[in-house]
Structures are given as structure tokens and as C-alpha cells.
Amino acid sequence: MRSILPLSVLLASLPILVLACSGSPEEAGDSCELDGDPCPDGTTCQAKGDDDPVCRIEAGGACNPKEDDDFCEKSLVCEPDEQNISRCSIPEGKPCDPAAADPHCSGQNVCAELKSGGHACYPPVLAHGRVFDAVTNAGIANAQVLGLNDQGSAITDIAVSAADGTYDLDLPVARNDDGSPVVITFSLRASAQDYQPFPSGLRTSLPIQTSGAVKQEKAYVLQLPLTDISLVPLPGAEKGLPSISGTVVAGEASAGVLVVAEAGGKGLTAVSSKTGAYTIFNVPPATYTVSGYAAGVALTPAPATVLSSPLTGIDLAQATATLxxxxxxxxxxxxxxxxxxxxxxxxxxxxxxxxxxxxxxxxxxxxxxxxxxxxxxxxxxxxxxxxxxxxxxxxxxxxxxxxxxxxxxxxxxxxxxxxxxxxxxxxxxxxxxxALAVVSPGAEGPEGVSGTPTFVWQDDSSEDFYSVVVYDAYGNLTWENQMVPSQSGGDNVSVPYGGPALTTGMYYQFRATAWRSPGGNAGPISQTEDLRGVFFIK
CATH class of the missing domain: 2.60.40 (Immunoglobulin-like)
Incomplete structure (x- = not known):
């Protein structure tokens, strides 16, 4: 005979049956208990406000911004990343971990150091500019741009210019509490196939400050006349040459090393990036010794035989030499x-x-x-x-x-x-x-000149005569006047250029020297400074 359970016993067993069928949470959005079964990997059991706890997606996990609840952890936002994939991310201004392989800042934000201490997600700081041909004004593709501090050490990786010559260089600068960049001073270095590197020859790189950065939609952008870089094209016979590239492997001392490929007493140069990478462009075929120079580190030179193709993998390892x-x-x-x-x-x-x-x-x-x-x-x-x-x-x-x-x-x-x-x-x-003080052109930096230039400098007052010479960016003597009469009754000396037509876009430098000739034996007594008097033809 079958036994029949009382109704009260059956009703008492129902909650147990329901719990037995509910199971553990399996995906984001599933209900969970804070001290119950764990949520699946990549999620955490968490309540938002008065809502019941559910499994919420941790930083970096994919999410759906179109849902009423994106199921991101309560401190995160669901936004597209650089690959346009929506992920749970740390919003702007919130703390982040710079040691993480991916700090999961929202959008294109970066985990930036704060001046007051710690790190937070803020838009990157970008130096935006254009690398162009000094003669034709055409953009230069695949130019390499690097940022250096006031000691000549690289503070950035290498930015490569686009087809139109534009580039964006990421500046790793600390931030104020509102995310704006603190003021630092840096300079730019640029190089490209078939062009003189910048700075070189008579051209110097002037200091730039981050105080001019403007917050735009996705970044603080620093765009100034100094972030546009003109490169002087090489003479035809020096174009189409291969390159040497490699890495400086010296730990924290790898950045900002002057790398020199030396042959026959002459050197071709590059400066290593923040990661130690370098490229020396426009290298004639020959056998070179590639050496690295920087205070505080010795590097083992590497041999390099350049033929007709780019030479890669010429790495410089740290040596144990006494400095x-x-x-x-x-x-x-x-x-x-x-x-x-x-x-x-x-x-x-x-x-x-x-x-x-x-x-x-x-x-x-x-x-x-x-x-x-x-x-x-x-x-x-x-x-x-x-x-x-x-x-x-x-x-x-x-x-x-x-x-x-x-x-x-x-x-x-x-x-x-x-x-x-x-x-x-x-x-x-x-x-x-x-020094003889330069008045114009080029008193404070390279100066554009239209028409025929006139060279002006302050009178020495004790000279018997002056001389003036003009060189182009290749080091060729363009014009000279070795007998400029002594100045009297004025503060400045002015000498109009009297040589052949100057090339539009080309850089030049004038140099003046004061001479005294006691007893008929002329000797120089002063001259203009090495880095002044530089001009270009507009």
C-alpha cells in the first residue's frame, strides 16, 4: 500500500527544491549573493545603490552600452576603446594603476602621474605638428620625431609622420589635479630619408613649453610654430642611401644616447628613444663602427658594414668600463x-x-x-x-x-x-x-627673410674693420665681404647681401668678425655668436 505524505510536509519542502534548482551565477547580470557562490571569472558580485547584487564586469571586460544596465562595476563606465570595442573602463579623473599591463582607462585616456602624488586617468598630452620640405613645403612621410629634455635625454618614444607629414608625439608629462599638464620644457629632434637631420649644421632646436597645450575632445594638444619642423633636402648625390638601426640596451640609461656611425673620422648620428630604439638615415656604403655616447654609461661599439639595403639589428650593449x-x-x-x-x-x-x-x-x-x-x-x-x-x-x-x-x-x-x-x-x-651682438636677421632664432637680406650687428667701437661671411645649410660659402669699413657715429653696422640669388626655403647663417690691425698686422678681436644669425628665405 502506497504511503501519502501530508500536505504540510510537501509545502515545507518547496523552498529547498527551488534553491536546489537555482544554481550558481553563470554570466554578468546574474543574481548573486555577496557571501554565496562566486561569480564567473572577470566579474564581481556587487550591488549598485539599492539594487540587488548581481555579477558585475571588472575593468577591461566587454560590455553593452545599449542596455539599461551595462553591468559594469559601480566605479566604471562602458565606453569604446581604441579598437571601438565597448569595455568597462576607469572614467576620467579616477585613480589607476600605472604598473598594470593595461590600466583600462576609458577611451584614449592614459594613466598619468599626478603632481600631488598617485596616478589618474586623463587625456594624453600630444605635440602635434608637421614635418615638411624646407624648399618645396611638401609634407615628408615616415619622418621620425623625438622629444628631449633640457639635458638631451629622450623623454618620448618615436613618432612617425603620416603621408602628409603630420605627426602626434605623446608627451609623458605629469598632471595637475584637474588633469592639465604641468609645465615642462623640451625640444624636438627629427630625421628622415634624403634630408639633413634636425637639429644639425647651423640649425638648433629651440625649447618648447607645455603651457600652450589646449584640451580638445580626446587629448591636450600642443600645436605651435615650433612643433612644425622643416627639413633641408640633401644634395642629389647623397639621396637614396640606406640606414642603420638598432637598440641601445642599457636599462634605464638607454634613452637619449647619441649613437654615432663612424668611418674615416666622420660620424653620422641619431639619438635613441625612450625605449632605446634608434635609426641613422642616409648612410653611404662603407664599414662603420657604431658607438654610443652619454654621461654615466659606457657602451660596447658594434661593427656595421653597410651595402645597398637598410641594416638592422645593430644593438649597443652596456659595457663595464670605468668612466x-x-x-x-x-x-x-x-x-x-x-x-x-x-x-x-x-x-x-x-x-x-x-x-x-x-x-x-x-x-x-x-x-x-x-x-x-x-x-x-x-x-x-x-x-x-x-x-x-x-x-x-x-x-x-x-x-x-x-x-x-x-x-x-x-x-x-x-x-x-x-x-x-x-x-x-x-x-x-x-x-x-x-660677442658682437646680432641685431638681424636671426637675433633670437631662425628668422624668415623676404628679398635681399641686410646683416645688422652692434658696433664693437674698437675695431679697424669688419668681415662678414654667409654659409648655406650644407656648409658652403655663399658670399663674403672681407673689408667692411669701421663704423663711426652709430650703434649698429649694416651690410647688404651682395652675393648670388639665395634659394627659397634654404637656411643660411651670416657671421661677422671685428678686426684690429696694429702696426699693419690684422688680427680678429671678436665675432658674432655660433648659434645666432641664422635665417631662411621666404
Whole structure:
């Protein structure tokens, strides 16, 4: 005979049957209990406001913004990423983890360092500009642009220009609490196939400040005249040459290394990016020694045989060599009281006798950064092995190396740091004197000129005559006047250009020298500064 359970027993068992059938949560949006079965991977059991808890999607997980509830964790937003896939992300202004492989900031925001401490998601800071041909104004594709700090160290990766020459360079700058970038100073370096690198020759890179960045829809954008870079095309015979590329492998010291491919006493250069990557363009076929120069690090040179194709994989590894130092003194004569200068080391193979300048590696300057402060003794520490030219009065400080070669302390000084390094004392002091002040063109930076230029500088007042020379960006002498009469009764000397027609877009520099001829023997007494007097034809 069948037994029949009482109704009360059946009713009492129903809740147990329902619970047994409910199961564990299986996907985002499923109901869950905060202390019950775990939610599936990538989700967390969480309640929003007064709603019952459900499995909510963690940062980085895919979501559906069209649903009434996107099921993202309560601190996240559902927004498209760079691949236009909607994901649960950290909204602008909220904390993020910079050590995470992907910090999951919303949209194109980045996990930025805060000046006050910590990190938060904010739009990137981009230097936007255009790389173009100085002669034709056409955009240059595949140019490489790099940002350097005031010590010459790379602070960015390499940005590559688009077909029209435009580029966006990501600047890793700290932020104020409102997300705006703090003010930093940096400069740009650019290079491309078939063009002179910038800066080089008579062209220098002027400092840029991030204070001009403007917040736009997806980024803080810094777009200034200085972020547009014109490159001077190489002569036809120097075009179509291969390149050398590789990586500097020196840990935290890999960024901002001056990489030089040297052959026959001459060097071709690049500067390594934040990740250590470098490319030297326009390399004639030959066998080279590729070396790296920067204060505080020694690198093992690498051989490179260039034929007709680009050469890759020429990496520079850190060496264990002892570093040295270069010391000496500067004597400032016939200059205003309190005048100060700086001293730099130039890699000898990059030194240009015409322009009396060359490439200064990161950190090989006294003082290390900032305004010139040398008026006597100087010392440059942590110098890696190599051959250098020591230059004083090289920067725009109102001073120049005394141009008279007949007195001591005015000759160009060359030093060689051995391996292992040692202290080197430059025997004779450098004599530095007051410069002839450039009035125009190019008093403060490269200046555009229409028509025939007139060169103007302040009178020396003690000269017997002047000379003036004009060079183009290739180092060719374009015009000279070796007998400009002494000035009297005025503050400035003006000399109109009298040479062949100048090329539109080409860069030039004029240099004036004051001469005195006691007893009929002429000798130079001062000249314009090495980095001033640069102009281009509009």
C-alpha cells in the first residue's frame, strides 16, 4: 500500500527544491549573493545603490552600452576603446594603476602621474605638428620625431609622420589635479630619408613649453610654430642611401644616447628613444663602427658594414668600463662684469670646422643643465671612452671663444678619454670674450627673410674693420665681404647681401668678425655668436 505524505510536509519542502534548482551565477547580470557562490571569472558580485547584487564586469571586460544596465562595476563606465570595442573602463579623473599591463582607462585616456602624488586617468598630452620640405613645403612621410629634455635625454618614444607629414608625439608629462599638464620644457629632434637631420649644421632646436597645450575632445594638444619642423633636402648625390638601426640596451640609461656611425673620422648620428630604439638615415656604403655616447654609461661599439639595403639589428650593449672626467678653466676677458658661460664636449667625429659645432651627448655639459654659470674652473663628470672637442662659449650667452689664434687659450681643444676612464685636465685655459651682438636677421632664432637680406650687428667701437661671411645649410660659402669699413657715429653696422640669388626655403647663417690691425698686422678681436644669425628665405 502506497504511503501519502501530508500536505504540510510537501509545502515545507518547496523552498529547498527551488534553491536546489537555482544554481550558481553563470554570466554578468546574474543574481548573486555577496557571501554565496562566486561569480564567473572577470566579474564581481556587487550591488549598485539599492539594487540587488548581481555579477558585475571588472575593468577591461566587454560590455553593452545599449542596455539599461551595462553591468559594469559601480566605479566604471562602458565606453569604446581604441579598437571601438565597448569595455568597462576607469572614467576620467579616477585613480589607476600605472604598473598594470593595461590600466583600462576609458577611451584614449592614459594613466598619468599626478603632481600631488598617485596616478589618474586623463587625456594624453600630444605635440602635434608637421614635418615638411624646407624648399618645396611638401609634407615628408615616415619622418621620425623625438622629444628631449633640457639635458638631451629622450623623454618620448618615436613618432612617425603620416603621408602628409603630420605627426602626434605623446608627451609623458605629469598632471595637475584637474588633469592639465604641468609645465615642462623640451625640444624636438627629427630625421628622415634624403634630408639633413634636425637639429644639425647651423640649425638648433629651440625649447618648447607645455603651457600652450589646449584640451580638445580626446587629448591636450600642443600645436605651435615650433612643433612644425622643416627639413633641408640633401644634395642629389647623397639621396637614396640606406640606414642603420638598432637598440641601445642599457636599462634605464638607454634613452637619449647619441649613437654615432663612424668611418674615416666622420660620424653620422641619431639619438635613441625612450625605449632605446634608434635609426641613422642616409648612410653611404662603407664599414662603420657604431658607438654610443652619454654621461654615466659606457657602451660596447658594434661593427656595421653597410651595402645597398637598410641594416638592422645593430644593438649597443652596456659595457663595464670605468668612466672619466674632463676639467679645466675659462678666462673671460673684455666682457661685462658677472658674465658666465658653459662648456660642452662634442663627439670629435661630428665636429664641423665650418660651423665650429657638433653633437653634444646627453649630460656632457657644465653646468649639467640650466643657465650658464661657468666663469672659472669647470668639470664634466662620468665621461665615457671616446674622442671629444671641448667648446666654451658655445651657447647663446653673449660670449664667444676669443677668435685670435695667435694667443694662448683660443685654439680648439681636443681630448681623448681612454678605456678605462681617468681624470683629464685641459692644460690651457679657454679665453672667452664679449660677442658682437646680432641685431638681424636671426637675433633670437631662425628668422624668415623676404628679398635681399641686410646683416645688422652692434658696433664693437674698437675695431679697424669688419668681415662678414654667409654659409648655406650644407656648409658652403655663399658670399663674403672681407673689408667692411669701421663704423663711426652709430650703434649698429649694416651690410647688404651682395652675393648670388639665395634659394627659397634654404637656411643660411651670416657671421661677422671685428678686426684690429696694429702696426699693419690684422688680427680678429671678436665675432658674432655660433648659434645666432641664422635665417631662411621666404
Amino acid at each position: 672619466g672626467s674632463v676639467s679645466g678653466s675659462v678666462q673671460i676677458v673684455n666682457a661685462p662684469g658677472g658674465a658666465q658661460t658653459s662648456v660642452v664636449l662634442v663627439v670629435e667625429s661630428t665636429f664641423d670646422d665650418t660651423f665650429v659645432r657638433g653633437e653634444v651627448p646627453r649630460g656632457l655639459r657644465s653646468p649639467l643643465s640650466g643657465a650658464p654659470n661657468v666663469s672659472g674652473a669647470f668639470s664634466i663628470a662620468n665621461v665615457p671612452p671616446g674622442k671629444y672637442v671641448v667648446l666654451a662659449g658655445f651657447e647663446n650667452d653673449g660670449l664667444v671663444r676669443d677668435p685670435d689664434p695667435n694667443i694662448s687659450g683660443t685654439q680648439i681643444a681636443h681630448v681623448e678619454m681612454p678605456n678605462p676612464g681617468q681624470p683629464i685636465d685641459v692644460e690651457s685655459s679657454f679665453k672667452v670674450t664679449e
